[in-house]
Amino acid sequence: xxxxxxxxxxxxxxxxxxxxxxxxxxxxxxxxxxxxxxxxxxxxxxxxxxxxxxxxxxxxxxxxxxxxxxxxxxxxxxxxxxxxxxxxxxxxxxxxxxxxxxxxxxxxxxxxxxxxxxxxxxxxxxxxxxxxxxxxxxxxxxxxxxxxxxxxxxxxxxxxxxxxxxxxxxxxxxxxxxxxxxxxxxxxxxxxxxxxxxxxxxxxxxxxxxxxxxxxx
Amino acid sequence: xxxxxxxxxxxxxxxxxxxxxxxxxxxxxxxxxxxxxxxxxxxxxxxxxxxxxxxxxxxxxxxxxxxxxxxxxxxxxxxxxxxxxxxxxxxxxxxxxxxxxxxxxxxxxxxxxxxxxxxxxxxxxxxxxxxxxxxxxxxxxxxxxxxxxxxxxxxxxxxxxxxxxxxxxxxxxxxxxxxxxxxxxxxxxxxxxxxxxxxxxxxxxxxxxxxxxxxxxxxxxxxxxxxxxxxxxxxxxxxxxxxxxxxxxxxxxxxxxxxxxxxxxxxxxxxxxxxxxxxxxxxxxxxxxxxxxxxxxxxxxxxxxxxxxxxxxxxxxxxxxxxxxxxxxxxxxxxxxxxxxxxxxxxxxxxxxxxxxxxxxxxxxxxxxxxxxxxxxxxxxxxxxxxxxxxxxxxxxxxxxxxxxxxxxxxxxxxxxxxxxxxxxxxxxxxxxxxxxxxxxxxxxxxxxxxxxxxxxxxxxxxxxxxxxxxxxxxxxxxxxxxxxxxxxxxxxxxxxxxxxxxxxxxxxxxx
Numbered sequence: 178x179x180x181x182x183x184x185x186x187x188x189x190x191x192x193x194x195x196x197x198x199x200x201x202x203x204x205x206x207x208x209x210x211x212x213x214x215x216x217x218x219x220x221x222x223x224x225x226x227x228x229x230x231x232x233x234x235x236x237x238x239x240x241x242x243x244x245x246x247x248x249x250x251x252x253x254x255x256x257x258x259x260x261x262x263x264x265x266x267x268x269x270x271x272x273x274x275x276x277x278x279x280x281x282x283x284x285x286x287x288x289x290x291x292x293x294x295x296x297x298x299x300x301x302x303x304x305x306x307x308x309x310x311x312x313x314x315x316x317x318x319x320x321x322x323x324x325x326x327x328x329x330x331x332x333x334x335x336x337x338x339x340x341x342x343x344x345x346x347x348x349x350x351x352x353x354x355x356x357x358x359x360x361x362x363x364x365x366x367x368x369x370x371x372x373x374x375x376x377x378x379x380x381x382x383x384x385x386x387x388x389x390x391x392x393x394x
Numbered sequence: 395x396x397x398x399x400x401x402x403x404x405x406x407x408x409x410x411x412x413x414x415x416x417x418x419x420x421x422x423x424x425x426x427x428x429x430x431x432x433x434x435x436x437x438x439x440x441x442x443x444x445x446x447x448x449x450x451x452x453x454x455x456x457x458x459x460x461x462x463x464x465x466x467x468x469x470x471x472x473x474x475x476x477x478x479x480x481x482x483x484x485x486x487x488x489x490x491x492x493x494x495x496x497x498x499x500x501x502x503x504x505x506x507x508x509x510x511x512x513x514x515x516x517x518x519x520x521x522x523x524x525x526x527x528x529x530x531x532x533x534x535x536x537x538x539x540x541x542x543x544x545x546x547x548x549x550x551x552x553x554x555x556x557x558x559x560x561x562x563x564x565x566x567x568x569x570x571x572x573x574x575x576x577x578x579x580x581x582x583x584x585x586x587x588x589x590x591x592x593x594x595x596x597x598x599x600x601x602x603x604x605x606x607x608x609x610x611x612x613x614x615x616x617x618x619x620x621x622x623x624x625x626x627x628x629x630x631x632x633x634x635x636x637x638x639x640x641x642x643x644x645x646x647x648x649x650x651x652x653x654x655x656x657x658x659x660x661x662x663x664x665x666x667x668x669x670x671x672x673x674x675x676x677x678x679x680x681x682x683x684x685x686x687x688x689x690x691x692x693x694x695x696x697x698x699x700x701x702x703x704x705x706x707x708x709x710x711x712x713x714x715x716x717x718x719x720x721x722x723x724x725x726x727x728x729x730x731x732x733x734x735x736x737x738x739x740x741x742x743x744x745x746x747x748x749x750x751x752x753x754x755x756x757x758x759x760x761x762x763x764x765x766x767x768x769x770x771x772x773x774x775x776x777x778x779x780x781x782x783x784x785x786x787x788x789x790x791x792x793x794x795x796x797x798x799x800x801x802x803x804x805x806x807x808x809x810x811x812x813x814x815x816x817x818x819x820x821x822x823x824x825x826x827x828x829x830x831x832x833x834x835x836x837x838x839x840x841x842x843x844x845x846x847x848x849x850x851x852x853x854x855x856x857x858x859x860x861x862x863x864x865x866x867x868x869x870x871x872x873x874x875x876x877x878x879x880x881x882x883x884x885x886x887x888x889x890x891x892x893x894x895x896x897x898x899x900x901x902x903x904x905x906x
Binding site: 212221222223224226228236237239242257260261263264267268269278294296299300322323332339341342343344345346347348349350353355356357359383390 | 405417420421430431432434436439440677694699837838839840841842843844845846848849850851852853856870873874876877880881882883887
């Protein structure tokens with residue numbers, strides 16, 4: 178199949194047909210920040226950190242959800258995009274416990290984020306209690322960004338188990354289980370896929386905790 | 395095609411029969427709808443009526459009452475409810491801006507609506523009486539001055555053929571009257587061009603934009619005209635089924651839309667076309683066309699990423715024409731009266747409320763200047779008009795008196811007639827209080843899908859609240875405007891800053 182010529186940050190890139198702007202940019206050595214995208218899950222277009230400017234489009238579009246097209250002219254960095262990303266990163270870091278996310282720390286630094294300027298958190302996320310209802314992992318939802326990678330991995334994306342569910346609306350929305358049951362009751366098979374795809378450290382394998390504490394199970 | 399069982403009607407049926415939902419009920423309805431129980435559980439945890447418990451007294455929160463005495467009424471309601479041992483609260487919209495303030499007495503999933511109410515009415519409610527006149531339907535006299543759309547439909551137009559209808563709609567210059575103002579013929583053409591054997595027409599009757607009640611009027615008083623437009627559109631695009639999505643809280647409109655459907659079915663008007671009335675999810679986001687489709691499918695009403703557009707992959711992945719109630723009524727008028735006569739008259743419904751002697755639904759020619767409209771409605775010393783709705787802008791008077799209310803002219807100044815709401819505020823009103831209500835509305839109605847909107851709208855509300863109380867953080871507001879407008883996934887988050895920004899830019903002298 179013939180390559181698709183696109184211009185990313187002024188450089189001509191030969192993209193693969195059907196690939197996203199995010200992938201084409203990565204292969205060309207251009208990093209675009211993202212939280213919700215993962216190569217194994219279907220989550221995309223949620224965090225909006227990867228939005229890029231495209232010639233002829235009014236609003237920036239998410240690079241993770243936009244396929245390349247011949248002749249596309251894309252800018253992944255601009256003053257406006259930086260300001261937009263800075264605000265989103267600040268709000269994520271203000272509202273969520275981000276101490277275990279090294280990737281996010283890098284983006285916060287790059288965009289000069291200062292979460293404290295927004296005042297007090299409003300979403301109630303940081304007050305969420307850790308859930309320990311099984312022998313394999315903890316769910317520390319004070320660290321959850323609602324990127325939904327775990328939901329996709331559990332449901333239609335990978336496992337087809339549908340033990341996890343998304344509840345509530347707006348800033349109060351968050352991950353729960355079907356009928357708010359314990360994981361085992363919800364039909365979880367403890368495949369570990371959700372833990373694998375979680376970017377934030379909200380899903381903590383208990384083995385890791387026991388090793389960190391210096392002991393074996 | 396196979397008739398699918400849709401989740402929300404199944405849940406509603408159980409809710410009506412048993413008064414509440416248990417996990418076993420949800421599991422059973424999920425099976426009947428062919429969905430994983432987790433998806434049904436997400437719906438139950440998303441749509442407010444599946445969580446409703448007990449009796450609540452809810453003051454209707456909308457921009458007009460916010461600009462007047464919202465805080466005092468809420469205070470009175472909270473005190474009265476406290477004495478009566480009832481849970482107080484607020485609820486957005488209801489399309490009662492022209493007859494408000496309004497109050498909802500909610501009892502589980504059912505409700506009674508009263509308007510207008512005042513502090514004395516709230517006292518009567520606490521004493522076991524009625525707080526005001528019941529307002530299940532909009533009063534008939536709210537139709538001001540008559541017009542094609544406000545006259546009850548007589549003989550319905552016959553289908554003139556797809557080419558004829560679509561070219562007439564094009565010639566008539568009709569645009570999408572849910573607020574986006576997209577050329578209607580293009581949507582019709584796009585769905586018609588799809589090769590799929592299964593196509594749908596979905597009527598968007600989820601009128602939840604504060605300040606708008608013209609769709610409510612049409613659904614309650616002229617539903618046959620809307621069904622006729624939907625049936626004509628379905629034939630033009632080759633769709634075999636029409637689903638009429640009515641805002642969940644509009645009990646009166648639902649009953650009348652369904653009665654009209656049953657009547658037309660009996661008369662043979664639909665001629666093999668499948669039709670269904672659907673009680674909407676009861677949230678603003680349900681009016682976003684792709685979120686609306688998600689909710690018919692039984693999922694959380696969250697907007698989809700576009701492309702693909704509904705015309706290509708809509709309901710259950712099939713090509714779908716989603717059109718606003720008023721737009722479809724106009725299609726029926728164009729078919730009945732011809733494009734030339736329609737174009738000459740250029741009718742458009744406006745929902746006018748606030749500081750006017752004659753609030754109501756007006757049919758006026760597109761392009762009527764704002765000051766002429768205000769004069770007709772009997773506005774006295776108007777200082778501002780919140781135009782379009784919560785997703786609208788404050789237009790300043792007398793500066794914008796000559797503004798022609800048509801599809802394009804307001805756009806030059808960054809405004810739009812949107813669905814046609816005009817909420818009028820005189821010099822005595824607190825515009826910042828109205829803006830605070832708008833910001834609270836968006837924070838409440840954000841679905842929780844994309845990060846900028848779900849995290850940003852509560853901070854918009856907080857910043858406006860602080861501004862009103864003297865703590866002005868203009869630079870943070872500007873940052874938030876950018877992140878919301880440019881970063882949000884759908885129109886809800888993108889439009890959330892508009893009203894507040896217009897106030898900052900045009901009315902800074904009133905910011906105290």
